[in-house]
Amino acid sequence: MKFSDVFSMFIVLSTLRSAVHLILASLAGVISERSGVVNLALEGLLLSGAYAAMVGANHGGLAVAILLALLVGAAVSAVLAVLVIKYKTDQIVTGFAFNILAVGVTNFLLYVMFGDVSYSPETAQIPWQAFCTVAVVLVGVAHVMLYHTPLGLRIRAVGEHPRAADTLGVNVYHIRYLCVILSGMLASLGGAYLSTSYLPYFQKEMSAGSGYIALAAMIFGKWTPLGALGASLFFGFASALSIALQGKTIIPSEFFGAFPYLLTLVALVGVIGKAKAPAADGIPYDPGKGR
């Protein structure tokens, strides 16, 4: 292993390329969880966004691909929002069920629409740099929105102490619906990146756990947009490194694969500063109850 193996232009570009969908999906997690709703469906949203974008790209071009992905993301997360906000279902189990459904539905559609069990036809490709720029800009926008606008203050208030926010006239439910749907659109956009930019086709179960890594990045980034960006880049770096160092080092490649997950556990245990979730994260709001 040489120094130039680790710090080269190749690694920098490869890091960015493998981080774009993580940035978008972890940002999606931040937006949802700051308002107090755990979004475990990131994985499923990535997958359905990827599928929708591929269909759009095949039937109308790249602009349609993005629009369709955003639309599907909004629709899927709206259903999720109704279940967890209105019906107060368990957010974790519900999000988990959505991930299973996304796998079933995309595989089903892939076979029915294209007669293939693993791959879709090839689509046109959006340059990854464009996606990357948009992702980073969105992180900036989210940061400004969360910390420097009245809406952001409301979102954070709803996530920390919904009852207090409610008392001051903030509609807890509206804020949460907004955030979950925004979150769905962001994650779905991350999915669009996978199928129209990272690869020029949809592949069965192509999100391959990225949604869970995004969740890890969100935690590691302490539930902030900038933190999530940093953590996503870091995880992207880990995966770029594992590709670049394959066969060049005694460290097994499996170690790099497990690295983001190990690191998240370490972060949660508090070795790298305590990672603390928003106080009302995961708790349905019921005006009649004590909280």
Place this chain on the structure above:
Amino acid sequence: MKGRRLFNEVLTSVMALVLALVLAGIVVAVAGRSPVLAVEALFRGAFGTPDNLADTINRTTPLILTGLAVSFAFRAGLFNIGGEGQYLVGGLGCVWAGLTFKTMNPWALVPLTLICGMLAGGVWGGLSAWLKSRFGVHEVISTIMLNWCALYLVSFWVNSPTSPLKDPSGEGTYRVPYTAVVPSYIGTSIYSGIAIALVVAAIIWFVLRRTWLGYEIGAAGLSPLAAEYGGISVPRAMIVAMAASGAMAALAGAMDYSIQGRIPSTVSFLGKGFDGIAVALIGKNEPVGVVIAALIFGALSAGNTELQVAANVPKDVTTIVQGLIIIFMVAPDVIRQLLPFLKVKEA
């Protein structure tokens, strides 16, 4: 009163199952395939021939165990999404023992391999409960992270050139000797794992109903503060429950890989641990319910093959059914609104 509650519980489960199947049927119809043909194919594939029936039973076995694993952890108030990882390390422990002690008498070797698998899974599961009680790490996050760690750990043992278990052919680990394989019943292709799974279900039922440990775990799950006040060590109850849960999911993996003879080089999540969540929800966390639910899912999964061949319906439709079932089970209010007559039964 009790009978009525039981009736309601069973009714919700049945309704969730029926609704999910009907919705999936609509999806199949919209896709231009025949739902009738699909149901027929599914039944034939699951029960049509003695071989298909054996397949159903063999697929039910791991689901009973992963379902029990999830439901046992639920009783302690923990949501074990880590079944996938525990299943994998269970397989690794079992194959490792099978290869290491291969000269042993089969009467000792088979139990030993299964115990080694269960130990690995027990540690894997207990770890997340310990992280929760010691550091306040939410078990859902830690089990998800540990799933991936397990995947890479097992992949390392199976594929790394430095691994002592790796078969030079590259097909996976070395094959365990046939003396280490869980046997099938003579004259059938039904593996004896089903008996083990049913015994485990009976043990769990007994532990939950008749023992101090079951009481402690239930109390810790229902109200940790009250349990602590009553002199129960909640961290201990959580760790014991989660270790047992992990061991059960691992036993499923151990038996599956034992029958397969090796861990193949394509190490991946097989979904058995995740299926256990749906099984536990449908079975309402009761051992008897879990066994019935596992049989339903086992049949669905065995019938799958026929589904694709005979009705030209992609087998993923059963995955859709599963997702829908979970949603309906966590949202009983949605069912009640869709089917208003159920409201009357609310006692």
